[in-house]
Amino acid sequence: MTKMSANSEAENVAQALLAARAKKTPLxxxxxxMPDSLADAYAIQDHAIRLDGRQIGGWKVGRIAAELVGRYGGNRLTGPIFSDEIRDGSAGDRPVMPVFVPGFAAAEAEILLRFGAVGDGDYDADTIRDCIDEVRTGIEIASSPFAEINLHGPAVTASDYGNNKGLVxxxxxxxxxDADLIRMPVAMFIDxxxxxxxxxxxxxxGPFGSAAFLARTLRARGIPIAPGTWVSAxxxxxxxxxRAGQTAEALFDGKIRVGCRIESL
Structure with missing residues (x-):
């Protein structure tokens, strides 16, 4: 396959995924x-981001299963979180988070890191701390019109925005x-x-390792990290x-709660 045809195929897939999301059409x-590598997946993702045109307010980071790390050349993947799909649930209310029905939908308890200024350093889990200006608790909403998105490997997951549909x-x-985040207990509840x-x-x-991974990955893709960008770690x-109609709540350190209500798009 020539470079031109590969780019054309990536854009065609991106258009189809974007249309399914926009029209709420199940796939x-x-x-x-299907993309065979993360490079192929990010090519699709890059086309979709360009065609979508919305502002990116953050990025989700997901883990790649240990048995697949050798094949895909890394242990994490990422996808964009759009600003208009980020909701504030810090006051104790439960914002409504829409998901694709039918399709795939999940809720995940996550630590959220907010970037300040990010330079061109070769960051690791320790040095990236200097680029973080806030840490929050939160819930990532994973959803895609393609119900089997997580059944075909991490490249397929990454290609459709990393299977993201919002952030609380x-x-x-x-x-x-000063907190011992690594040992902080976290519990997740549905209904x-x-x-x-x-x-x-x-x-x-840990979460700072996720932030360092994201900084390296976005730099390699030529994507700048603006101050205020969130990473769902x-x-x-x-x-x-x-499912639509259910509630999700995460409890951090036995005392910090964040929740949301799930509805169908």
Whole structure:
């Protein structure tokens, strides 16, 4: 396949994914050749971002299963979170978060990091801290018109905005620079029933490692990080499928709550 035809295929897939999201049309199969690599996935994602035209307010970071790291050359993937799909739930209310029905929908308890100024340093999980100006609790909403998005490998997931459909900003962690975030207990509830509990010790090198990964990945793609950009650092307790009409709530450190209500698009 020539470079021109590869670009054309990526744009065609991006257009189809974008149309399905815009028209709320379920996809029973992937609309084109499935990407074999993260580079192919990000080519599709880049086309979709350009065609979409909305402002990006953040990026989600997801983990790639250990048995797939060798094949895909990394242990994380990313996708954009658009500003008009970011809701503030820090005051204790439960914002409405729409999902694709039918399609895939899940809620994930996550630590959210807000970038300040990001320079051209070769950041790691320690040095990226200097680029962070706020840390919050939150919930990422994962949703796609393609119900099988997570069944065909991380490149397919990454190609459709990383399977993102919004972000709920929870209360801030005021003492985050001194807090032991890695060992902070996190629990996730759907309709009041606990569906998961864990600490960030399961998250590779933790939320700051996710931020460093994002800085490196976006730089390689030629995408700048504007001050105020959020990074949803990864599912702490797992990916919890959810249905329209249900509520999701995450509990951090036994005392910080953030929740939302799920509705159909």
């Amino acid at each position: 029973t199969s992937y609309p084109g050749a 900003l929870g209360p801030p962690i005021a003492d985050w620079r 009041g029933a606990q569906v998961g509990a864990a600490t960030m010790e399961t998250m590779l090198d 990864g599912a702490v307790t797992g990916v919890h499928e959810i």
